[in-house]
Amino acid sequence: MITVLTGAVVILTVLVVLDLSLTVLLIKALREGKLNSTPGGNDHDHPDHPEGGFEPTAPTIRPGSPVPPLGLTTADGRPLSQILAEGRWLVAFVSPGCEGCEQERPVLTEWADSHAARGERVAVVVTESSQRIDAFVADYPFAVVAADGVGDGEAISAFGVATFPSYVRIADGAVTSTALELPGHEVVLIDD
Known part of the structure; x- marks a missing residue:
């Protein structure tokens, strides 16, 4: 009996030693930036990525695709998929702490103002929990705001968003184009 207990303890x-070693290595890799811990799977500050070689990519959903069915609701409780099914929309995907998202916000505000007369509206999807969405509603008063949870949300x-900010244009429930930037008042479109 003692040999069985001794073997179990060994x-x-x-x-335990193996688990601690792996934990220490993981923490070291995260601190050195060798592993990515940001939502969406990529660094938010893609132009200044310290490791270099990062390729920002536009959302992978193809133009012509229907708006995917989503269980998300907006900050005021409306189903996001239902809202995007009618009219013309620019959906901006942003993340808290994203420098590029903060830099683009004034340009997005101008874009929303200049395109409102054309009937194009803005929806902002934030990688944040719905309990913390109120701050983003205040930051984007011109937009319909929805929380997509922390990390790779629905x-x-x-x-197919991997880079923040990213943009998808939608008309009558179908994707028309995807983009990475809003320079000036025009969206840089990436069509496949």
């Missing part, structure tokens, strides 16, 4: 000790995955 095995548990080895497993809309982030459905639209």
